Amino acid sequence: MSSIKQTPPSFLKPKSYTIKLVHNFNYFFLLLLSTSLLAQVQVPFKPRFEVKIKGDMTFIANNILNRIDKRNSTNEPYNDITFENTSNDDFDMEYIDIDNDPNTFSSSSAALFLKQEESKKIIFAGLYWSATYKYESGYKIKEKFYAYDNDRFSFDEVLLKLPETSNYIPVKGQVIYDGLKNKPYRDQAPYVVFADVTHFVQSSSNPFGFYTVANIRATQGTLSGGSSAGWTMVFVYEDQSIHENFITIHDGFSGINEESEDITTFKFDSISEGKIKLKFLAAALEGDQKTHGDMLFLSSNTKPRLSNLRTKTRFNSNIFNSSITINEEEYVYRIPNSRNTLGYDTFLTSISNKDNYFVNNSTNEVYLRVKSSRDRLFFFLTALSVGTPDQIDKSFVLNTDQKFEISEVDSKRTENNITINEDSNLTEVDDLTEIISQNEIETEKLRHLNHPGLKKGYYLIANVFAVPSNARMFLKELEQKGIGAKFFTNPENKYIYVYLGYYDDQEEAQKQLDSKMQKKYKDEIWLLAVNVNQ
Structure with a gap:
């Protein structure tokens, strides 16, 4: 339990293919099975971007808040993933700020690395940022929470630094959800913002390398339920050596607690013959590492029985566990690269579909349901890729890399x-x-x-x-x-x-x-x- 501090804490100190980008949504949405105010889709999930392409999708992400303790800076990774670890509910939280730039108050980085990058062309880049933000900073006395700084500023604009550049680009986004305006979520006031940054990425000299996102706002100190924040950038790229995939990205907002929620329906043309491969992406806020109860269920129009999703790094009873992973491995190319991201969570995984058991050659819909029995969860992003398998998956770089580029040094310079x-x-x-x-x-x-x-x-x-x-x-x-x-x-x-x-x-x-x-x-x-x- 935090005590009142006589002096302001440190966090208060100044400081050619067809693309379908969806703006008007007329898609059928599954009816809610629960009327609970604490388990409710506040903003229906709808397609943000869809494409059928020889290519694939990936993402980068990082958190923007970290714990305060006497031994470590917030810029140092937090790596406690033991059962006894401290969650963001019990920490005083403070901004990560890695860039040594006096014009930013928060910043963190993550790198986009793919194999055979010269054969890949980015066709979509979508930046999401999300945080709990009731006020600027708060403290706790005897399990009651108070505002230290009751200001709450606009949060729909951030700064983005592209690979091999030294200057930030201002990025203004679309607010998908603001929980301060909704009574059941007012104590934590989660928000989600989206910005299409495809133009910036395509205009850059090299889209591969480190991206830095700065000036994301969140509550520092303590907050009811804990404070967490971070960002995720989803990429879709073309690569003629990869078999054709249908990729669909959906966003919205659902506060999950105690009840299960039907989130969205992925619709696609059925693949008439051959094996079918599936990749699934999801992002959420407040998925604590040690608190079990977060579950994802998938079903399809040809396999209506719900299947509980799990991976080697994520239990089926704790699918959101404060980590950032791609294909069963922690994505380490981040600064800081915390193993425990204290409530911010993004992952991409292949879904087992042996003998086309889950999605077969007649399937044209996949349904997503989310449940949280103990931990309140704020779910805001998901994506699905459906296609035929490549002989060799050459796209993802997992903790090793075969290409070396430095921002100040060109090839053969x-x-x-x-x-x-x-x-x-x-x-x-x-x-x-x-x-x-x-x-x-x-x-x-x-x-x-x-x-x-x-x-x-x-x-x-x-x-x-x-x-x-x-x-x-x-x-x-x-x-x-x-x-x-x-x-x-x-x-x-x-x-x-x-x-x-x-x-x-x-x-x-x-x-x-x-x-x-x-x-x-x-x-x-x-x-x-x-x-x-x-």
Whole structure:
């Protein structure tokens, strides 16, 4: 239980295919089976975007609130997924703000990585942001909640930073739902906003890499039921090497508690022959990690019996568990990359359809029902992809990546006469700091590397990677801290060396090493001599 603070807490301080983009909705919606005010579809789910295309869908997402504690910044990941973990109901919450930009009060990042990116074309990008936002900040005394700052500002505009750019773009969205205007939801006041950002993404020089979303508003401190917030960007892309899929994205708002709700009907043309594959996406607010009771059920017009959805990372009794996952794995390319996102949840998964058991060659409707028996849940986004299976699924990058791009460096561009190439066949292992080969090491403080393709000199090395996406994450983190860094690739073994400085003179390099770059860098660095003993 939080006590009253005599001084303002830190969170109060200033700081060619056919596309159908649906605007007017005339789709049939299933009648509600329950009249409970606490389990009710407030905004009917309707198609936002539909397309039949040789391609697929994916998403990126992150939370924008994190816990306050004495040991960790809110920019540090929260990774407690044990049964005894503390949920957002019991934490004081504060904005994540990673960008070191005085013009933003909240910001977090996530990266879009796909394999064979050169063959993919983004045809739709939809940004959703959602939060509980009754007032700016609050506190709790004896299980009662009070406003510390009772202001509530407009929340329908955020800032978006695209990959390989340094400036934010203002994005104004459409408010799908505002719970402050509805008595049953007023204590938490959840909201959902959507913005079509396809134009921005298609106009960018490279749509693949880190996206940052800033200035999402939410209640900080404490709030009845806990405060949570985050964002999700759904992408649909064309790829001629992928079999044709029908993709439909639906949004709305339903507050789920105690009763089950029929959410939406996915309608599509039946696939007359062959095996059928299914992918399903969902996003919700307030799905606590340790509180079981959130369930998703699917049925179809040819298989009316309800099927309870589960994955390897999500129990069928706790499908929304404060995590961000794609195809059974946590999506780690986020800053911060919390395993427990404290109430913000998005996932994409393949649905088992062995022998076309669930969806067969006569099926043309799939029905979605959601239930929460213990945890109040705010459900706002879902999508379905229906198609025939590819021989090899080449699209998703799951905790490894085969392509390396840095925002300041173009393919085959040189920095200080060091050739920087896009590496497409790197060894997929973890960070290589501890397994650098012995012929590269001479002393504890000075290590040597000889290769005719590298520029002679002394480099202050901060880290070494074999996985390109890990190197990119590290460079992004340095950038967020205001630390300039470059990299080169060892042509022999393809290891990626991230360095903070280059020097012709060993004595000057040693001074910078001893002073930790004049106290600008706190973590371990070491000196690498390249081609100096030839």
